[in-house]
Amino acid sequence: MKKYNQYILSILFITCVFVNLIYIVNSIHFQNKTIKNEYEIMDENIVFFGDSITYQYNLKEYFKGHNVVNKGINGNKTEDLVRRLDDLYLYNPSKIFILIGINDLTEKLEIEDIINDYSIIIKSIKENRKYAKIYVESVYPINMDVIKSIKKERHYHLNNETISELNSKIKELCYQENVTYINVYDKLLDDEGKLKEKYTTDGLHISHLGYLRISAILNKYIKGD
Secondary structure, eight states: OHHHHHHHHHHHHHHHHHHHHHHHHHHHHHHHHHHHHHHHHHHOOEEEEESHHHHTOOHHHHTTTSOEEEEEOTTOOHHHHHHTHHHHHTTOOSEEEEEOOHHHHHTTOOHHHHHHHHHHHHHHHHHHOTTOEEEEEOOOOOOHHHHHHTTOGGGTTOOHHHHHHHHHHHHHHHHHHTOEEEOOGGGGBOTTSSBOGGGBSSSSSBOHHHHHHHHHHHHHHHHOO
């Protein structure tokens, strides 16, 4: 009986050792898989952050083969992006493209207030996602002839002079904060200094040809380090 009990105890001991070994192996596998997934996310997780111009941008079509996330919301202003920063961080972005400001100008907000919100956005990202690269696009030009032809009266007070003034301040802030400013504005103009008609659907929002042009400009930042 004593030998039998010792035999049972030996079997139980071996079983426990085996079960623990399996647990350890599975734990290591799970940890390695988790680490791998985290690095995969950090390798490329590109978020576009903005308003309707971003929302209407079919990123998957224009940047095939890249992990791009569209976080544009119709009607957003800079203050809305400030409120949505936590949502942005959920994606653990490695690159962030910011385009915002035209709705602020539509609602006649002061450029100083817009720049203050920009500063909050940039500083918060730098603090909370230190490894993320920040790219700030210039606010795009408009075409008032097209806007008036379709009677979008709420935009009648907009003009490219004010947009250029805002862009100048955004560029200055980006220099101060050591983040990349991308001058898309100049690349979308016609010979008269307006948003090219073929690049827009309504004088403000962007057409397929417009997004093709913008994608060609942004592509080097998407592919680059």
